[in-house]
Amino acid sequence: MGSAPRIALDAMGGDAGPAVMLAGAARAHERRGDLSFLLFGDEATLKGELAKHPALATASEIVHCEDVIGASDKPSQAIRRAKTTSMGRAIAAVKAQDAHAALSAGNTGALMAMSKLALRTMPGIDRPALAALLPTLGDNDLVMLDLGANTECDARNLVEFAVMGSAFARVVLELDRPRVRLLNIGTEELKGTGELKEAAATLRASTHLHLSFEGFTEGDKIARGDVDVVVSDGFSGNIALKTAEGTARFVTDLLKRAFTSSVRSKIGFLISRPATELLRHHLDPNNHNGAVFLGLNGLVVKSHGNANEAGVANAIRVAARLVREDLTRKIAEDLELVSAKKAAAAAAAAAAQ
Amino acid sequence: MGSAPRIALDAMGGDAGPAVMLAGAARAHERRGDLSFLLFGDEATLKGELAKHPALATASEIVHCEDVIGASDKPSQAIRRAKTTSMGRAIAAVKAQDAHAALSAGNTGALMAMSKLALRTMPGIDRPALAALLPTLGDNDLVMLDLGANTECDARNLVEFAVMGSAFARVVLELDRPRVRLLNIGTEELKGTGELKEAAATLRASTHLHLSFEGFTEGDKIARGDVDVVVSDGFSGNIALKTAEGTARFVTDLLKRAFTSSVRSKIGFLISRPATELLRHHLDPNNHNGAVFLGLNGLVVKSHGNANEAGVANAIRVAARLVREDLTRKIAEDLELVSAKKAAAAAAAAAAQ
Numbered sequence: 114m115g116s117a118p119r120i121a122l123d124a125m126g127g128d129a130g131p132a133v134m135l136a137g138a139a140r141a142h143e144r145r146g147d148l149s150f151l152l153f154g155d156e157a158t159l160k161g162e163l164a165k166h167p168a169l170a171t172a173s174e175i176v177h178c179e180d181v182i183g184a185s186d187k188p189s190q191a192i193r194r195a196k197t198t199s200m201g202r203a204i205a206a207v208k209a210q211d212a213h214a215a216l217s218a219g220n221t222g223a224l225m226a227m228s229k230l231a232l233r234t235m236p237g238i239d240r241p242a243l244a245a246l247l248p249t250l251g252d253n254d255l256v257m258l259d260l261g262a263n264t265e266c267d268a269r270n271l272v273e274f275a276v277m278g279s280a281f282a283r284v285v286l287e288l289d290r291p292r293v294r295l296l297n298i299g300t301e302e303l304k305g306t307g308e309l310k311e312a313a314a315t316l317r318a319s320t321h322l323h324l325s326f327e328g329f330t331e332g333d334k335i336a337r338g339d340v341d342v343v344v345s346d347g348f349s350g351n352i353a354l355k356t357a358e359g360t361a362r363f364v365t366d367l368l369k370r371a372f373t374s375s376v377r378s379k380i381g382f383l384i385s386r387p388a389t390e391l392l393r394h395h396l397d398p399n400n401h402n403g404a405v406f407l408g409l410n411g412l413v414v415k416s417h418g419n420a421n422e423a424g425v426a427n428a429i430r431v432a433a434r435l436v437r438e439d440l441t442r443k444i445a446e447d448l449e450l451v452s453a454k455k456a457a458a459a460a461a462a463a464a465a466q
Numbered sequence: 467m468g469s470a471p472r473i474a475l476d477a478m479g480g481d482a483g484p485a486v487m488l489a490g491a492a493r494a495h496e497r498r499g500d501l502s503f504l505l506f507g508d509e510a511t512l513k514g515e516l517a518k519h520p521a522l523a524t525a526s527e528i529v530h531c532e533d534v535i536g537a538s539d540k541p542s543q544a545i546r547r548a549k550t551t552s553m554g555r556a557i558a559a560v561k562a563q564d565a566h567a568a569l570s571a572g573n574t575g576a577l578m579a580m581s582k583l584a585l586r587t588m589p590g591i592d593r594p595a596l597a598a599l600l601p602t603l604g605d606n607d608l609v610m611l612d613l614g615a616n617t618e619c620d621a622r623n624l625v626e627f628a629v630m631g632s633a634f635a636r637v638v639l640e641l642d643r644p645r646v647r648l649l650n651i652g653t654e655e656l657k658g659t660g661e662l663k664e665a666a667a668t669l670r671a672s673t674h675l676h677l678s679f680e681g682f683t684e685g686d687k688i689a690r691g692d693v694d695v696v697v698s699d700g701f702s703g704n705i706a707l708k709t710a711e712g713t714a715r716f717v718t719d720l721l722k723r724a725f726t727s728s729v730r731s732k733i734g735f736l737i738s739r740p741a742t743e744l745l746r747h748h749l750d751p752n753n754h755n756g757a758v759f760l761g762l763n764g765l766v767v768k769s770h771g772n773a774n775e776a777g778v779a780n781a782i783r784v785a786a787r788l789v790r791e792d793l794t795r796k797i798a799e800d801l802e803l804v805s806a807k808k809a810a811a812a813a814a815a816a817a818a819q
Contacts, residue, residue, distance in 0.1 A: 185654050250719055261651055264659055298614050298704040301538050306617055306701065332708030336716040345705075348659065351651040352702050353709045355685030360713035363689045366603055367748060368721070371741035381738025388724035388731035395720060 117147035118436040120429060121203040121212035124154035124162075125181040126219025128419045131155075131162050134218065137416075137425020138173070139166035141433070144426075146172075148433055151212050153178050153199035178202050182223045184418070191223035192230055200224060204231045207411040213436040214412035216428060224415060225262045225406065232411040235441075237448045240266075241408035242274045243347070243415060244281055246401060247357070251338015256282045256291070258344060260404055261351035268311035271295065271344055275316055277407040278342040279324035280447040284438045288341055290323060294330035296345035296353060304329065308346075323447055332356075361396045399424030403431030405440075412441055470500035471789040473782060474556040474565035477507035477515075478534040479572025481772045484508075484515050487571065490769075490778020491526070492519035494786070497779075499525075501786055504565050506531050506552035531555050535576045537771070544576035545583055553577060557584045560764040566789040567765035569781060577768060578615045578759065585764040588794075590801045593619075594761035595627045596700070596768065597634055599754060600710070604691015609635045609644070611697060613757055614704035621664035624648065624697055628669055630760040631695040632677035633800040637791045641694055643676060647683035649698035649706065657682065661699075674811075676800055685709075714749045752777030756784030758793075765794055 124134045131154055142148050149172045152159050156177035163170045180197040195201030200223060203215040208231050217224050225241065234241055244258035258278045263270060275293050282291035295313055297305040302313070309329070316326040327340065332353055335343055345353065368389075372382035382389070394400060398417060402424040406413040412435055416428035435441075477487045484507055495501050502525040505512050509530035516523045533550040548554030553572050559565040561584050570577050578594065587594055597611035611631045616623060628646050635644035648666055650658040655666070662682070669679040680693065685706055688696055698706065721742075725735035735742070747753060751770060755777035759766040765788055769781035788794075 185656075187656060250716060264651070296705065298617070298701055298708075303538075303540055331712075332705045332710075333712030333715070335709065336712060348651055349702060349705050352649065352685045352698075353705050355651075356688065356706045356709040357685075357713045359684075359686030359689060360710045361717050362686070363603060364714055364717040364745075364749065367745050368742075371745045372738060374741055374744075378738040378741035381734045381736070381741070383734070384737065385725060385731040385734025388727055388734070389721075391727075392717075392720050392724045396717065 117149065118214065118433040119149045119151065119212045120432055121151045121206035121215040122153065123200045123203040123215070123217035123219055124152045124159055125178070125199040126217045126418075127416065127425070131158050133420070133422055134425055135159070135162040135166060135169065136422040137420070138429060139169040140422055140426035141429035142169050142172055144430070145433060148172065148429070150174070151176055151203070151206055153203045153206075154181070155179070176202060182220050184220055186220055186223055188222040188226035191220065192226050195227050195231065201227050204228050204413060207413065208232055214414060214432040216414045216416060216432050218416035218418055218420060218425065221261060221415060224413065228406055228409055228411075228413045232409040232413070234408050235410055235445055235448060237452055238273055238277070238408040240270050240273070241406045242277060243404050244278055244407050245354070245404035246285065247336065247354075248395060248401060249336045249338040253286050253288075253341070255335070255340060256286070256342045257335070257350060257354065258342075258407065259347040259350050260354050261347045262406065263347040265348065266308065266346035268308045268315060271308065271312035271346070272315050272319075273408065274344045275312075275324065275326070275342065276322060276447060277444055278344055279322070280444040281405065281407055281440065282341050283323060283447075284435070284440050284443050286341060290325045291341035292339070293324045293326050293342040293344060294328060294340045296335075296343055296349055297329035297331065300329045300331060323450070358398055365393065365396065400427060403428030405431065405435065407444065410441065412436060470502065471567065471786040472502045472504065472565045473785055474504045474559035474568040475506065476553045476556040476568070476570035476572055477505045477512055478531070478552040479570045479771075480769065480778070482774075484511050486773070486775055487778055488512070488515040488519060488522065489775040490773070491782060492522040493775055493779035494782035495522050495525055497783070498786060501525065501782070503527070504529055504556070504559050506556045506559075507534070508532070529555060529559075535573050537573055539573055539576055541575040541579035544573065545579050548580050548584065554580050557581050557766060560766065561585055567767060567785040569767045569769060569785050571769035571771050571773060571778065571781075574614055574768060577766065581759055581762055581764075581766045585762040585766070587761050588763055588798055588801060590805055591626050591630070591761040593623050593626070594759045595630060596757050597631055597760050598707070598757035599638065600689065600707070601748060601754060602689045602691040606639050606641075606694070608688070608693060609639070609695045610688070610703060610707065611695075611760065612700040612703050613707050614700045615759065616700040618701065619661065619699035621661045621668060624661065624665035624699070625668050625672075626761070627697045628665075628677065628679070628695065629675060629800060630797055631697055632675070633797040634758065634760055634793065635694050636676060636800075637793050637796050638787070639694060643678045644694035645692070646677045646679050646695040646697060647681060647693045649688075649696055649702055650682035650684065653682045653684060676803070711751055718746065718749060753780060756781035758784065758788060760797065763794065765789060
């Protein structure tokens with residue numbers, strides 16, 4: 114493989130299917146001509162769609178797959194169909210080093226289960242986590258994980274998420290020591306579940322890590338710009354992420370109503386339109402699309418099921434960037450450093466006895 | 467006691483202390499002159515504050531308490547100080563029927579523990595839950611619970627929350643059969659924790675209840691106006707509530723930035739100001755202040771710790787309204803109906819054998 118990112122695209126996933134996936138790929142390819150694609154899915158359908166994007170066609174190969182993972186397929190059922198489905202084969206292409214990253218907008222649970230089975234977790238990592246960048250009021254975005262890969266997590270999982278999320282932040286946000294907090298229902302030490310308290314104690318004691326652990330945060334403090342990595346179990350993280358998306362839409366809907374409630378406010382709206390358009394752009398989930406499974410021996414990116422063409426293009430850009438920055442190797446290095454320091458500390462403790 | 471609401475106010479709780487609590491009480495009293503208050507706290511301080519509100523003074527009695535529950539006091543420590551603290555004595559006044567409802571802006575965990583110990587849970591209720599009204603895009607607000615009283619919940623707790631939340635919605639939203647959903651990370655039946663799946667199965671089978679169970683909902687669908695009662699464990703509920711508050715503030719902050727980013731947008735903002743003011747009012751948490759502990763033999767209302775004068779006044783209005791509507795009796799009636807139907811079903815099943 115050369116260094117120009119080659120993406121294995123599950124062209125069948127997502128609510129709108131191949132048309133949007135290929136249009137998104139075409140848009141990403143237009144911006145960065147060095148991208149190339151392996152397109153997994155029904156050959157006839159993909160040929161038809163690809164005919165609409167001649168530039169993309171020159172940079173793509175279609176790999177026919179007869180089967181597709183459905184939105185309601187259980188992960189346990191899905192993994193049995195890894196060899197015949199567009200999702201399963203896209204992941205296999207990463208394992209076979211035919212592509213640098215896999216991207217799917219399909220069933221998250223199935224994608225997680227298949228990726229874990231095919232690519233395996235990195236040494237020292239128990240469970241992969243789904244991470245994404247979210248907008249803040251500060252200078253940079255923040256990394257949030259887990260966003261739904263693991264419904265229930267123990268303290269060890271949360272600590273691993275903190276390490277992986279920090280490595281991700283170091284690469285993508287270019288921060289030396291990301292500020293990490295655990296999502297909780299209060300900032301006092303006695304708040305929350307036993308798992309959270311135990312994870313906090315471990316992180317507080319782990320001063321050798323490439324991160325600055327700053328305690329707990331709450332749902333209303335996430336986006337203020339004073340934290341770089343927010344760690345939670347997949348259930349709470351998913352609730353927080355979706356509630357944030359829903360509330361942003363709720364507020365903009367109310368705003369729309371307010372602006373159309375009188376002639377006067379309509380005029381005001383038209384005048385300040387460039388400003389509100391900027392806001393709309395900033396809040397559009399399509400502009401933050403592309404969540405990453407961290408902790409696997411290979412890159413897998415999840416696009417929102419309902420992402421539009423621009424959203425798919427963004428997720429592809431995220432994947433390509435992580436390929437160029439060699440995220441998987443950098444996380445592995447951070448994890449090695451952790452275990453080396455652990456081993457050194459254990460040796461020092463043994464020598465002191 | 468007469469029917470005019472008499473509120474036992476923990477005048478020492480809340481971030482801003484007695485000044486804001488009494489100013490809030492004065493404002494609520496101004497609107498409804500039939501309100502009266504028992505004010506619990508340091509006598510000298512309260513006398514000084516009460517001197518600023520002569521109308522409120524005529525409707526209030528001060529009960530001197532030497533001790534105050536702090537924000538970081540553990541619930542287990544707090545309950546030992548029930549007899550000396552302003553929070554503990556306000557709750558005791560409800561138990562002694564000296565007041566119709568207690569209101570505090572102090573430590574939620576301590577308030578919950580003290581209320582449960584003093585007032586006990588209703589027959590058939592294992593754990594009380596914290597419920598509040600939230601704004602939606604629909605015609606009415608929605609009831610959400612639990613908002614943080616119970617960090618971990620089993621299926622039985624969730625079912626009880628659904629029954630109590632529905633009774634609350636029937637009283638406050640005047641709905642005959644509230645539409646109830648469980649908060650989850652997906653709407654498919656196979657999503658979520660074992661507790662959620664079990665609670666869903668029970669609610670689906672419980673067609674005799676005064677509610678219409680409609681399955682799961684997700685964080686981004688709460689405020690659309692198509693659900694009246696959203697049920698969750700206290701951890702997820704608290705995360706969702708605070709994330710919604712934080713995101714609403716985040717979006718309005720971005721909007722403010724957008725509107726001040728150019729002279730043109732500033733002009734547009736000034737013109738459409740009445741519309742955006744309405745939005746600001748609609749989103750201000752102070753206008754939705756006043757969460758209620760459901761499932762106790764007595765009314766206890768929690769005000770936000772950082773509520774301002776208007777927020778405290780709103781929480782007092784909520785308490786007064788629930789007194790007038792006799793919420794506690796109505797929930798008890800709904801619960802009796804449930805157990806009567808359960809008993810009838812059991813008798814019918816026994817007869818059929």
